[in-house]
Amino acid sequence: MARIITIANQKGGVGKTTTALNLAASLGEAKQKVLLLDFDPQGNAGSGLGVRDAEKSIYEVLSGELPVEDILHTEIVENVDFLPGNRNLAAMDAELANEENKNYLLKDILDKMAKNYDYIFIDCPPSLGTLTINALTASDSVLIPIQCEYYALEGLSQMLETIQTVREALNESLSIEGILFTMYDSRNLLSQDVVRAVKEHFNVKIFDTIIPRNVRLAEAPSHGLPINLYDGSSTGADAYRKLAGEILEKEV
Numbered sequence: 001m002a003r004i005i006t007i008a009n010q011k012g013g014v015g016k017t018t019t020a021l022n023l024a025a026s027l028g029e030a031k032q033k034v035l036l037l038d039f040d041p042q043g044n045a046g047s048g049l050g051v052r053d054a055e056k057s058i059y060e061v062l063s064g065e066l067p068v069e070d071i072l073h074t075e076i077v078e079n080v081d082f083l084p085g086n087r088n089l090a091a092m093d094a095e096l097a098n099e100e101n102k103n104y105l106l107k108d109i110l111d112k113m114a115k116n117y118d119y120i121f122i123d124c125p126p127s128l129g130t131l132t133i134n135a136l137t138a139s140d141s142v143l144i145p146i147q148c149e150y151y152a153l154e155g156l157s158q159m160l161e162t163i164q165t166v167r168e169a170l171n172e173s174l175s176i177e178g179i180l181f182t183m184y185d186s187r188n189l190l191s192q193d194v195v196r197a198v199k200e201h202f203n204v205k206i207f208d209t210i211i212p213r214n215v216r217l218a219e220a221p222s223h224g225l226p227i228n229l230y231d232g233s234s235t236g237a238d239a240y241r242k243l244a245g246e247i248l249e250k251e252v
């Protein structure tokens with residue numbers, strides 16, 4: 001059965017999508033069977049893997065128009081299958097406002113797929129709305145990327161409150177996979193301060209792996225490739241392989 005991991009942070013630009021697709025690809029490279037879901041209306045995870053402007057997306061599955069098999073892209077990279085999102089997802093909040101089961105829609109879909117995979121990753125939009133709540137409800141755990149910058153800490157408290165609310169109301173077994181520091185610049189003292197402050201003020205698991213700022217990570221999406229295929233010897237590729245190793249270790 002797959003371990004289902006949501007990648008969430010209500011701030012944009014903190015490295016959610018970069019982490020989702022590169023962690024998925026690194027685990028695939030390590031012979032794990034992985035499913036990646038792009039749950040952001042912007043569809044960035046898709047374009048980062050060369051799937052642009054997907055006509056059929058998870059939206060059509062959630063709204064009952066298509067079976068999930070119809071939108072599944074198999075082996076998009078080694079051992080990684082992919083479910084696209086698209087701009088239709090942006091309407092979900094409003095459309096679902098009065099639906100009774102609105103928070104369990106994604107869970108119902110992923111539970112049926114879990115037997116086919118070792119890991120399922122959900123790349124969330126930068127908000128704590130219906131999409132992210134659906135993702136947290138469907139998941140075993142949540143991985144929270146944090147950019148090493150001054151305002152990072154404000155968002156973290158709010159994120160942890162949301163996780164607590166979801167535990168109480170929708171998914172009591174939701175755990176925190178870990179906080180992941182991203183875009184770390186060792187020459188920048190602020191980066192070091194942010195890491196120290198999170199360790200001091202928050203009692204949550206923090207990954208040993210820290211993702212450095214690496215221009216190759218920023219370039220790779222425009223080539224439609226994960227970092228291990230775009231530049232497998234870059235510091236970014238090394239970091240995501242190390243993160244994959246940490247996730248794997250946890251299982252044994």
Ligand code: ADP
Pocket residue numbers: 011012013014015016017018019044126182183184211212213214215217218219221236
């Ligand atoms: P989010 O999904 O949280 O909005 P992204 O993963 O899209 O964030 O990252 C925001 C931007 O920063 C993108 O342009 C991405 O390529 C770039 N980026 C992400 N992580 C790194 C990194 N470690 N080093 C350099 N650039 C990065």
Ligand code: MG
Pocket residue numbers: 016017018040044124
């Ligand atoms: Mg994103």
